[in-house]
Amino acid sequence: MIRPNAQPLIRPSVASLHPYVPGEQPHGEGWIKLNTNENWFVAPGVLHAVAAAATSDLRRYPDAACSDLRTRLEARYGVPSARTICGNGSDEILTLLIRACAGEGDRIAYADPSYSLYETLAQIQNAAPVPVPMGPQWELPVDDLIAIDAPLTLVASPHAPSGTAFALADLERLAAGVTGVVAFDEAYVDFGGVSALAFIDRYPNVVVVRTMSKAFGLAGVRLGYAFGSAEVVDALYRIKDSYNVDRLAQVAGCAALDAWDEYAAVNRATVTRRDAVADTLRNRFGWHVWPSAANFVLATPENADAEVIALRLKEERILVRHFARPRLGRSLRISIGSGPEMDRFLDVLGSIVG
Ligand SMILES: Cc1ncc(COP(=O)(O)O)c(C=O)c1O
Incomplete structure (x- = not known):
C-alpha cells in the first residue's frame, strides 16, 4: 500500500530493533x-490452589496491589510489603525499572554477555545500552561499571548464562560506588548464589529483582517481584499497569510460597x-x-x-x-x-x- 508523504508508523528505535528471542x-x-x-x-498444592481459584470470581479484576502475596513475601524475606512490588514475570519488573530510571538517551549499563533482554528493553526505551565486557573467568567488571555510573545498572547475580556466583563484597562495592539505581537480578539465587537483599536497607539505590519462574516452578504463570527503597518501589507502582498480576498468578504465587x-x-x-x-x-x-x-x-x-x-x-x-x-x-x-x-x-x- 502506498502512503505518500506519510509519517513513519513506528518509532525508528522500534523499527530497527532486534527483538529478544526467547x-x-x-x-x-x-x-x-x-x-x-x-x-x-x-508443588501439588499449587495446582490445587489454582484449580480451586478457577471460579466465577475470574470475572472480577485481580487485587492491583497483590496484598496476600506481598504479605507472604514480607513474612518470608522480612522486607516491609510497602517496599515490595510484584510483576508479570521479573521481565515486567525490569521493564518498569528501565522506564522509571532511564529516559531517552540515558545509559543503561550491564555486564556483557548477560541476559540479552536488558539490551532489548533499553533499545525499546530509546535509552543507550552500555554493555561492559566481563572478565575472562566471568568476573563482574565492577570498576568499569562504577566508572560508567549509569542511571541504571543491571546485574544478573548469579550471572546468566555462565552461572557464576559473584562475591558479595564486589556486589556491595558496586552498590556503594554507583550513584544511579543498581538492580541485582537474582533469578537464580535460590540455587546457590549470594543475595544482595541486605543491601536494600543500606543503599537506597539498590533493587533486588526475583522471579518465581525458576526456583518456584511458575514460569507459566508469569510472576516476579522486587524489593528496594520506598523511593524506587513507589516509582514502579506509579507506572505499572493497574492489574499487572492476574488472579490465578497471585494464587499460584501464594501457594508456592506456602510450599517453601x-x-x-x-x-x-x-x-x-x-x-x-x-x-x-x-x-x-x-x-x-x-x-x-x-x-x-x-x-x-x-x-x-x-x-x-x-x-x-x-x-x-x-x-x-x-x-x-x-x-x-x-x-x-x-x-x-x-x-x-x-x-x-x-x-x-x-x-x-x-
Ligand atoms: C537472568 C534472568 N532474569 C530474568 C529472567 C526472566 O524471568 P521471568 O520469567 O520472571 O520473566 C530470566 C529468564 O530466563 C533470566 O534468565
Missing part, C-alpha cells in the same frame, strides 16, 4: 526441555544433580564446564560444534540452548531437569559425541 517452547509430547531454565517440579520446604528440597536435589552432570560432562566427554550457582550449566564441548550438538539433540526431542553470540557460540547452556531427564540427556549425548 527459548523455544515446543509443541507436542515427549520433549525434554533443558533450554529455558524452568523447574522440572510443581518442598521447593527447597527439590532445589537442593537439583543443585546436587547439577554438580554431578557437570562432572560427567567434564570427565566422560572432556567438556569445559563453568562452575555454576544456578539451575543450569554453561558447557563448552572440546573438538565439536556446539550448535551441531544442539541440533542433533533436538532431533531426539531434547532442547538445550545455543547462543550465536560473541563468547557464547562455542558453548551450550543446559538446564538441570529431573533425574530421568538428565540420564536420558547424557545417554543421547553419548550416542552423539561418542
Whole structure:
C-alpha cells in the first residue's frame, strides 16, 4: 500500500530493533526441555490452589496491589510489603525499572554477555545500552561499571548464562560506588548464589529483582517481584499497569510460597544433580564446564560444534540452548531437569559425541 508523504508508523528505535528471542517452547509430547531454565517440579498444592481459584470470581479484576502475596513475601524475606512490588514475570519488573530510571538517551549499563533482554528493553526505551565486557573467568567488571555510573545498572547475580556466583563484597562495592539505581537480578539465587537483599536497607539505590519462574516452578504463570527503597518501589507502582498480576498468578504465587520446604528440597536435589552432570560432562566427554550457582550449566564441548550438538539433540526431542553470540557460540547452556531427564540427556549425548 502506498502512503505518500506519510509519517513513519513506528518509532525508528522500534523499527530497527532486534527483538529478544526467547527459548523455544515446543509443541507436542515427549520433549525434554533443558533450554529455558524452568523447574522440572510443581508443588501439588499449587495446582490445587489454582484449580480451586478457577471460579466465577475470574470475572472480577485481580487485587492491583497483590496484598496476600506481598504479605507472604514480607513474612518470608522480612522486607516491609510497602517496599515490595510484584510483576508479570521479573521481565515486567525490569521493564518498569528501565522506564522509571532511564529516559531517552540515558545509559543503561550491564555486564556483557548477560541476559540479552536488558539490551532489548533499553533499545525499546530509546535509552543507550552500555554493555561492559566481563572478565575472562566471568568476573563482574565492577570498576568499569562504577566508572560508567549509569542511571541504571543491571546485574544478573548469579550471572546468566555462565552461572557464576559473584562475591558479595564486589556486589556491595558496586552498590556503594554507583550513584544511579543498581538492580541485582537474582533469578537464580535460590540455587546457590549470594543475595544482595541486605543491601536494600543500606543503599537506597539498590533493587533486588526475583522471579518465581525458576526456583518456584511458575514460569507459566508469569510472576516476579522486587524489593528496594520506598523511593524506587513507589516509582514502579506509579507506572505499572493497574492489574499487572492476574488472579490465578497471585494464587499460584501464594501457594508456592506456602510450599517453601518442598521447593527447597527439590532445589537442593537439583543443585546436587547439577554438580554431578557437570562432572560427567567434564570427565566422560572432556567438556569445559563453568562452575555454576544456578539451575543450569554453561558447557563448552572440546573438538565439536556446539550448535551441531544442539541440533542433533533436538532431533531426539531434547532442547538445550545455543547462543550465536560473541563468547557464547562455542558453548551450550543446559538446564538441570529431573533425574530421568538428565540420564536420558547424557545417554543421547553419548550416542552423539561418542
Ligand atoms: C537472568 C534472568 N532474569 C530474568 C529472567 C526472566 O524471568 P521471568 O520469567 O520472571 O520473566 C530470566 C529468564 O530466563 C533470566 O534468565
